Amino acid sequence: MPFISRRAMVGVLGGGLCAAPLVGSVLGAAADLASPSPAGRDALATPAVALIAPLAVGARFARWTVAAVSPIDRGAVTVTVHGADGHAFRLEILARDASPLASRAPGVTDRFAIHVANGGDGWLPTAEEQGLAAMTLATIVARNEHAVDADAFLTHAERIARHRDGLLGA
Numbered sequence: 001m002p003f004i005s006r007r008a009m010v011g012v013l014g015g016g017l018c019a020a021p022l023v024g025s026v027l028g029a030a031a032d033l034a035s036p037s038p039a040g041r042d043a044l045a046t047p048a049v050a051l052i053a054p055l056a057v058g059a060r061f062a063r064w065t066v067a068a069v070s071p072i073d074r075g076a077v078t079v080t081v082h083g084a085d086g087h088a089f090r091l092e093i094l095a096r097d098a099s100p101l102a103s104r105a106p107g108v109t110d111r112f113a114i115h116v117a118n119g120g121d122g123w124l125p126t127a128e129e130q131g132l133a134a135m136t137l138a139t140i141v142a143r144n145e146h147a148v149d150a151d152a153f154l155t156h157a158e159r160i161a162r163h164r165d166g167l168l169g170a
Contacts, residue, residue, distance in 0.1 A: 047148045048077040051093060051112070051141050061140065064133045075154025075162070078117065081133055089130050090117040091137055097155035105156070106131035107138030111145045114138045115156060 048071050049056070059066050067088055068080040075094065082088040094105075096113045106126055107114030114134040116126050126134075154162065 047072055047150075047152065050148050051077060051144050052079060052137065053140075053144055055140060062133075062136050064136070072152045075152065075159045077153075079137065081137075083129055083133075089127075089133075091115070091130075091134050092117045093137075093141060093153070094159060095150060095153040095155045097157060099157075103156050105134065107134035107136075107141070109138050109142040109145050111150050112138075112141050112153070113156065114141065 048069050052066070052069065055061055055066050057066055057068060064081040064083055066079060067082050068078075070078040070080075077093040079091045079093065080088055081091060091107075092115045094113050094115060096105075096108060096111055097103075103115070105113035105115045114137050116130045116134055118126065118130065
């Protein structure tokens with residue numbers, strides 16, 4: 001039986017309790033969205049749009065609004081969101097790295113990891129609001145992930161290794 005520390009257990013339980021109302025509101029809001037137009041259905045063929053469907057620019061999920069969705073760039077899809085306070089931040093959807101040494105994303109699915117792109121180096125804690133947004137977006141990605149070709153996605157480590165200068169600066 002694997003060892004789980006009390007701190008890890010409290011984190012898991014606390015995160016689940018915080019995310020539960022958000023997940024419920026996301027799933028309810030997703031059910032309320034109308035089916036896309038023919039042009040929107042064509043756009044669903046792109047991995048970026050298909051992963052977060054039925055969300056699109058301007059759509060709300062829980063207490064956040066999607067401001068922008070980028071196509072796959074350097075192995076990741078970037079979703080820019082903002083909260084009620086208008087503060088925008090970026091969430092990056094990358095391939096999940098199951099290695100025990102991999103950086104831990106706040107949002108994780110079977111195949112993808114949703115990281116907060118906050119310019120940090122991984123040592124400082126993620127802002128709670130941004131981490132909750134990543135976890136909530138992960139619930140949507142989880143429903144769509146098996147219908148999306150994940151070959152173009154990189155893990156966080158692969159992305160840094162291949163695109164270090166473009167991501168971290170010179």
